[in-house]
Amino acid sequence: MSHAEVITTHEVHHDEHGVHHHKQSFITKYIFSQDHKTIAKQFLITGMIWAIIGGLMSVLFRLQLGYPDQTFPWLEDILGNWAKGGKITPENYYALVTMHGTILVFFVLTGGLSGTFANFLIPLQCGARDMASPMLNMLSYWFFFGGSIVMLSSLFIQTGPFSGGWTAYPPLSALGDASPGSKTGMDLWITAMALFVVSSLLGGLNYISTVLNLRTKGMSMTRFPLTIWVLFFTAVLGVLSFPVLLSGFILLLFDRHAGTSFYLSDIYVASTSQALPNEGGSAILFQHLFWFLGHPEVYIILLPAMGMASEILSVNARKPIFGYMAMVGSLFAITILAFLVWAHHMFVTGLNPFLGSVFVLLTLLIAVPSAIKVFNWLTTIWKANIRFTPGMLFALGFVSLFISGGLTGIFLGNSTLDIHLHDTYFVIAHFHIVMGVSAFFGMFAGIYHWFPKMFGRFMNNTLAYIHFWVTLVGAYLIFWPMHYEGLAGMPRRYLDYSNWSSFNQFGDLNKFISTVAMIVFAMQLLFVFNFFYSIWKGRKVTTKNPWGAATLEWTTPIRPGHGNWDGEIPEVHRWAYDYSKDGRDYIPQTEPIGPNETKH
Amino acid sequence: MTTTGLFLLAILALGFLITFQIAKASEYVSVLKGEKKSFEQNNRINGFLMVVFLVLGLIGVWWCNSALYPKTLMVHPSASEHGENIDTMLRITLLITGVVFLITQILLFWFAYKYQHSEKRTAYYLPHNNQLEVLWTTVPAIALCTLVGFGLYYWFKITGEAPRDAMQVEITGRQFGWIYRYPGKDNTFGKKYFRMIDEADGNLLGMLWKDSTMKTPNGEQHLKADPSGFDDIVETSEMVLIKDVPVKLIINSRDVIHDVGLPHFRMKMDAVPGTPTTMWFTPKYTTEEMKKITNNPNFEYEIACDQMCGNGHYSMKGRIVVVKKDEFILWRAKQQPGYKPAEAVAPAPAVADTTKATAGL
Numbered sequence: 001m002s003h004a005e006v007i008t009t010h011e012v013h014h015d016e017h018g019v020h021h022h023k024q025s026f027i028t029k030y031i032f033s034q035d036h037k038t039i040a041k042q043f044l045i046t047g048m049i050w051a052i053i054g055g056l057m058s059v060l061f062r063l064q065l066g067y068p069d070q071t072f073p074w075l076e077d078i079l080g081n082w083a084k085g086g087k088i089t090p091e092n093y094y095a096l097v098t099m100h101g102t103i104l105v106f107f108v109l110t111g112g113l114s115g116t117f118a119n120f121l122i123p124l125q126c127g128a129r130d131m132a133s134p135m136l137n138m139l140s141y142w143f144f145f146g147g148s149i150v151m152l153s154s155l156f157i158q159t160g161p162f163s164g165g166w167t168a169y170p171p172l173s174a175l176g177d178a179s180p181g182s183k184t185g186m187d188l189w190i191t192a193m194a195l196f197v198v199s200s201l202l203g204g205l206n207y208i209s210t211v212l213n214l215r216t217k218g219m220s221m222t223r224f225p226l227t228i229w230v231l232f233f234t235a236v237l238g239v240l241s242f243p244v245l246l247s248g249f250i251l252l253l254f255d256r257h258a259g260t261s262f263y264l265s266d267i268y269v270a271s272t273s274q275a276l277p278n279e280g281g282s283a284i285l286f287q288h289l290f291w292f293l294g295h296p297e298v299y300i301i302l303l304p305a306m307g308m309a310s311e312i313l314s315v316n317a318r319k320p321i322f323g324y325m326a327m328v329g330s331l332f333a334i335t336i337l338a339f340l341v342w343a344h345h346m347f348v349t350g351l352n353p354f355l356g357s358v359f360v361l362l363t364l365l366i367a368v369p370s371a372i373k374v375f376n377w378l379t380t381i382w383k384a385n386i387r388f389t390p391g392m393l394f395a396l397g398f399v400s401l402f403i404s405g406g407l408t409g410i411f412l413g414n415s416t417l418d419i420h421l422h423d424t425y426f427v428i429a430h431f432h433i434v435m436g437v438s439a440f441f442g443m444f445a446g447i448y449h450w451f452p453k454m455f456g457r458f459m460n461n462t463l464a465y466i467h468f469w470v471t472l473v474g475a476y477l478i479f480w481p482m483h484y485e486g487l488a489g490m491p492r493r494y495l496d497y498s499n500w501s502s503f504n505q506f507g508d509l510n511k512f513i514s515t516v517a518m519i520v521f522a523m524q525l526l527f528v529f530n531f532f533y534s535i536w537k538g539r540k541v542t543t544k545n546p547w548g549a550a551t552l553e554w555t556t557p558i559r560p561g562h563g564n565w566d567g568e569i570p571e572v573h574r575w576a577y578d579y580s581k582d583g584r585d586y587i588p589q590t591e592p593i594g595p596n597e598t599k600h
Numbered sequence: 601m602t603t604t605g606l607f608l609l610a611i612l613a614l615g616f617l618i619t620f621q622i623a624k625a626s627e628y629v630s631v632l633k634g635e636k637k638s639f640e641q642n643n644r645i646n647g648f649l650m651v652v653f654l655v656l657g658l659i660g661v662w663w664c665n666s667a668l669y670p671k672t673l674m675v676h677p678s679a680s681e682h683g684e685n686i687d688t689m690l691r692i693t694l695l696i697t698g699v700v701f702l703i704t705q706i707l708l709f710w711f712a713y714k715y716q717h718s719e720k721r722t723a724y725y726l727p728h729n730n731q732l733e734v735l736w737t738t739v740p741a742i743a744l745c746t747l748v749g750f751g752l753y754y755w756f757k758i759t760g761e762a763p764r765d766a767m768q769v770e771i772t773g774r775q776f777g778w779i780y781r782y783p784g785k786d787n788t789f790g791k792k793y794f795r796m797i798d799e800a801d802g803n804l805l806g807m808l809w810k811d812s813t814m815k816t817p818n819g820e821q822h823l824k825a826d827p828s829g830f831d832d833i834v835e836t837s838e839m840v841l842i843k844d845v846p847v848k849l850i851i852n853s854r855d856v857i858h859d860v861g862l863p864h865f866r867m868k869m870d871a872v873p874g875t876p877t878t879m880w881f882t883p884k885y886t887t888e889e890m891k892k893i894t895n896n897p898n899f900e901y902e903i904a905c906d907q908m909c910g911n912g913h914y915s916m917k918g919r920i921v922v923v924k925k926d927e928f929i930l931w932r933a934k935q936q937p938g939y940k941p942a943e944a945v946a947p948a949p950a951v952a953d954t955t956k957a958t959a960g961l
Contacts, residue, residue: 074605090911165908171873172856172910178775179910265874266794268806268854270774275795275806277817283857283872317715319723326733348859349870350851350877353759357752364744371740372733378707379732383724384715387639388646396650396712403704407697410744414751416689416758420866423859423906461630461642462623469649476657484668487690489863491906494914502863502902505671522612526619533620539627580723 024562032142034134035562039141040120041454044447046141046148047112048528053152054103059521061096061495064088066514068496093495094163095181099155101166102189106196107151109301109439111144114238115199117304117446118207118231120454124553125225127216127572129563132209140202147195154188162189165493167294170263170286174255175276177269186256190249197246200238207235216552218572222328223589225551225576226321229328230307233335234300241296241339248289255281262286284349291342299338301435303331305442306373306402309395311576312449313377315549316392317384318585320577323376330369337366347415348422356415363413370406374399385580389547390464391449397472398441404476405434408483423493426486429479437475444468447531452546456559457538463530467523474520478513485509550586551576640717647716654709658702673863676894679901679922680881683866685754692750696743762880766846769839771903772805773851773858773871776912778903779804782833784937789850790829797854802938804834805854809939834938838919839903841883842928848880858916861906864890870907883922890922 033039060079063072064087071086082092119137123130131137154161163181164172168189176183211232224232254260255278263286264278314321321327343351343359377399386392408430411417421427444467451459490503497503497510545554552572556564570590578587582597630638669675678684715723770781770789783789795814796806803809808826815821841847851860853871860879861868869879891899903918923931 074603077605090914094908094911094913164910167908169857169908172908175856178856266854267856267873268774268794268797270799270855273799275797279816279818279874282875284875317723320725320727322726323728323733325728326737348868350872350875353756356759357755360751360755361748364748367744368737368741372737374704375736376733378704378711379726379729381708381711381715383726384711385718385721385723386643386647386712386716388643388716393646396708399708400705403701403708407701410697410747411690411693414689414693414747414755416686416751416754417693419758419868420683420686420690420863422868423861460623460627462626463619465642465646466619466623469653472653476660480661481664481668484664484672487672487674489673489861489866489904491861491904493908496914499915500902500904500917501896501898501900502904509668522615526616529616529620530623577727579725581725583722 032138034130034138036119036123036131036134036137037454037560037562037564039137040116042141043112043115043119043144046145047108047116048531050103050107050112050148051524052528054100054108055521055524057096057100057103059518060088061093061100062514062517064093064495066511068498088495090495091160091163091180094165094179094493095155095161095185097493098163098165098181099151099161102151102162102193104436105166105297105301106193107144107148109435109443110200110238110297111196113304113439113443114231114234114300115141115144115203116443117227117308117450118203118235120450121227121553122207122210122231123214124453124556124560124564125228125551125576126211126214127219127552127569128210128214129565129569131206132214133206136202137206140199140206143195143199143202147192147199150188150195151192154185154192157184157188159183159185161185167287167290168252169290170252170255170283171267174252174263175267175269176256177271187253190253193249194246197242200242204235204239204242207231208239211235216569216572219552222325223572223575226310226324226327226331227304227307229331230303230310233331234303237296237300237303237335237338241293241300244289245293248286248293251289252286284346284351287346287349288342291345292339294345295342296338298431298435299334301439302402302442303334304446305398305439306331308442308446308449309398310377310380311551312391312395312445313380313399314577314579315449315547316387316389316395317381318387318548318579319380319384320579320581321376322379323372324575324577326372327376330372333369334366337362337369341366341413344413344415344418347418353415360413360415364410367406367410367413370402374403374406389448390459390461390468391445393465393468394441394445394448397468398438398445400472401433401438401441401475404480405430405432405438409434420489421486423491424486425482425490425492428492429482429486432482433475433479437471437479441471444471444527449547450553451531451534451538452541453553453556453560455535455538456541457534458541458546459530459534459538463526467527467530470523471520474516474523477516478520481509481513545588548586550578550588552589555588555590643717647713650709650716651713654706654713657705657709673866677884678864678866679885679890680865680867680883682758682881683864685757686866689750689754693747696747700743758881759879762848762878763846766848766880767842768848768850769841770850770852771839771860771871771918772854773860773905773909773916774804774854775856775910776905776916777836778839778860778916778918779854780835780839780918781805782835782932782935784831784833786828786831788828790832791826792829793823794854796823802940804836804938807832807834807938830939831937832939833932833935835935838921840928840931841920841922842925843883843886843889843922845925846880846882848878851877851879856909857907858905858909859907860918861904862901862920863904864901868906883920886922886924887920 073086075083075086159180162185164179172178173182173186251262255262255264261278261281263283264281267276310321341363344363347356485506541558555570572589573592574589576589678687772779790807792805792807794806807829808823810825813822851869851871853873858871865881867879867881869877891897901920905916
């Protein structure tokens, strides 16, 4: 399809649009809305609710980890059976860690992060009135909502939610006899995840088609802000890998209920003194299917954070992002390599050592584009003129955390070291820093930066500064010492180490970590408060472009309606990063190239 | 003790209220001062905090290292040769990544401080520089190739074939404990089949002690007794290994996936039901020697399950005792094979349920 054709069809489409979006009831405007901005906010707020629930779970299990020998009777008053006698029982401990992982990885950092910013930014920054299919977009949110409800409901059933770890490895996840959480809880878990995958696919296809087809005139792909590139690559990753996960789950469902043996073989159930009929299945097959999504998932989480950090760094450094094409190239390389490294999660499963070596090479290869990105970010703030807006602070924090967590990935990606470090606290430290906290920092950066566009008001700066510094310091205090626990071989997913002579030397450290974790969690509540308070009471935005940014979203009215621009969609003439060029603070993308300028 | 909970909540709420009031007040102050002035002040404070964070952070890293490094395994020699390779690899990686960490973090926070907003300066328009970009593509690529090279050299050494003279021990995981098996005098493990497992009868592994015929989903199966298993030793309390004699572990699971984690030997391998795995290593120090090395009279080689396996995962502990060869011979002479001739087998006791309930699963 030629470029000209695309433009004409989409302009026709928008003329129709202008007519029918005025009469809206409360329900069509705020609930079953087809406006991408409203859907983005729905994703964001649902994600925030999930983040609070998931974070609170981590506080509870950290309480157990820090104080394994104490009881907290007041917990029983609040949580009832979840803390009988004021103690977190093993079943509940494992349910908590499993749900914490599932919720944070999928419902917050995938749904909440991509869902929010892909929806919000793609049409605004590409210059489109809405997504390619607003209807599918709305369905995407409601599938996400449905999945959320099912997942939430599993917390309230008698045998408890799934408790076999967020990776759901069979046979543990396949056999109700192996763990109470693998009974009904697991069926609900799979159902919720299936709904989630559908939501993610509907969203992803929409993002890809919008980016490719609904760009405004002049918005060639090389003029994209990096945010659009990352959201595009993220959607491609999701669309290609989530179906594999779903197929893995469907086979798991068959093994659970239809008597198949995809993953099961040679199992003796001690509680019933019976050998199971299954023979010939491979438990490792599931891990291949799971990590074929599981690893791209890391980048599905991380790429949006990278892109938003890039954009926000550039805007607030008042300097173009350094090496734009190298940034796009390394994003592309990461996207491709993301599909080719999954088995580095499986070095100690009995994988053929030669196959393992191939995955070592491909895994460490990812460090090259990552290094390029880090050095480009550093050069972006070199000789800059930095404004420490809350968004900028979080973007800088993101870079710091990405470096720290990325470097420990070089340890784990090397199979030799993985033998010792696999499934220890070193892994927990690594991925919480690199894809947990740093992705959150990217998300916070995005929220603080685009809040004025979302709600026409600013968030409170002082609260934001407190939020940033406490979270940054706290995150390092929590996760940095865990590397040492990992070097001592301390395994993950134990609720009590006091009976182990090899690991009980860290009792005081665990108390310390738990205390910091609670403070950091309380600080996030401050953020949530700031967010909701500012929606209604925040300082009002008075100019269209409060950050002085060059991208298209800041050419819309302060509170854009459905359709985004009142008149024509502006035309784009240059890339998104002309900051401090030719003695001007910034040149918006809509400004035609001057007579003495070279074209970009 | 609802009062404690309420008390904590009240403190939390109070803290929030105070912080919020300060934040509100600062907004009014900034209106009074003028937006520009308050922006500049905030910018200076945050810029200053950047460099404070850098300095305190680096001190913190050093301090954390001096407090926690002695608690890791790295201060004592590894108990196996493979482990020594892994420790070397760890130090090489630590050196390279450590240098990168220091350079990048220092530059990040230093630049943030140094290039904070100033009216007097404009940012330097620098969209790209090919030489620089080539530089930081090739340097990391070379560094990583070095790491891959070292890593794979050790990896193939560790995962290679076990020496021919290696002793063989089978270890089987179950919820939530370990079963160890030695091949006995004939040095051959007897065959086993999971449908023959009979805990009440003491046949924990399903060894083929007698001929039997059973119906399976794949049709009727005739299983012949395997005499090579009659002298196999089955043990659930500990695994005994010999100093300086390579050992090849054959790893199995009876129910879900477990993992044989041996932190002191720096070794680890999953136990997968239906798919046996192996790993080998050579213990370098006896348990007694290790007590002296670690200066810990209670030292034990522990086997930690490193793969989430259910509610008892955290307590799935095994034990390895490394002894000298003569002590091992003495130990083995004392062990009784698990095999009982068919006629001696008592009918399965009806009270077997009580043991099952405590065995987990």
